[in-house]
Amino acid sequence: MALRVTDVQGVQVYLAQKGSDVSSITAVEAAISGAKQVDCLQALGDISATRSTTDYFCMSSDEVAFSLGSVAYSDQTIEVLFDAQDVGGKKDLMDAFENKERRQLIIELNDKPNDNTGSSPTYITYEVGISAQSITLEKDGAVKVTSTLKPTKPIIYRAVAA
Numbered sequence: 001m002a003l004r005v006t007d008v009q010g011v012q013v014y015l016a017q018k019g020s021d022v023s024s025i026t027a028v029e030a031a032i033s034g035a036k037q038v039d040c041l042q043a044l045g046d047i048s049a050t051r052s053t054t055d056y057f058c059m060s061s062d063e064v065a066f067s068l069g070s071v072a073y074s075d076q077t078i079e080v081l082f083d084a085q086d087v088g089g090k091k092d093l094m095d096a097f098e099n100k101e102r103r104q105l106i107i108e109l110n111d112k113p114n115d116n117t118g119s120s121p122t123y124i125t126y127e128v129g130i131s132a133q134s135i136t137l138e139k140d141g142a143v144k145v146t147s148t149l150k151p152t153k154p155i156i157y158r159a160v161a162a
Contacts, residue, residue, distance in 0.1 A: 006111045011110055013108075014036065014089065014105075015103040016031045016106060018127060024157075025160065028123045028125060031125075032108070037088055038080060042080060042081060043077065043078070045077040046074065047076060052068075054067045054069060073151045080144065102127055104125060106124075107124040109121050119161055121159050126152050128152070130147050130149060131149070131150045132148035133148070
């Protein structure tokens with residue numbers, strides 16, 4: 001059996017309003033219809049989590065026990081090409097930062113099994129706050145905007161074939 005690979009090329013990112021219904025694939029697709037697409041992504045950082053642990057060392061021996069604690073979600077960076085004329089997702093990223101607003105981030109992978117009705121790609125969605133923003137101007141390069149996202153727990157809806 002051939003190994004299946006989901007390419008990053010073709011991934012779409014959308015920003016919907018905080019509180020958008022993302023409770024099912026159908027709801028996510030409805031949220032996308034009213035969301036703003038973030039065009040021309042250059043990078044979309046890792047979606048990662050870390051669970052805290054506490055170690056307990058025994059004084060009477062070298063035995064160690066540990067407990068698993070709460071989960072913290074790591075900051076994520078999203079980098080886009082600057083476009084002063086953009087009124088969609090790029091502008092929304094900058095506005096959300098300036099106005100201290102949160103957004104529902106929706107990532108649509110390019111793994112839709114087929115074009116049949118009811119078929120859908122994998123969606124990853126979570127609420128984010130934008131905690132930092134920078135504009136990069138480097139010699140011989142394009143102007144880029146990098147936003148640091150502070151995410152909540154991701155919800156993943158896997159691709160469905162119909």
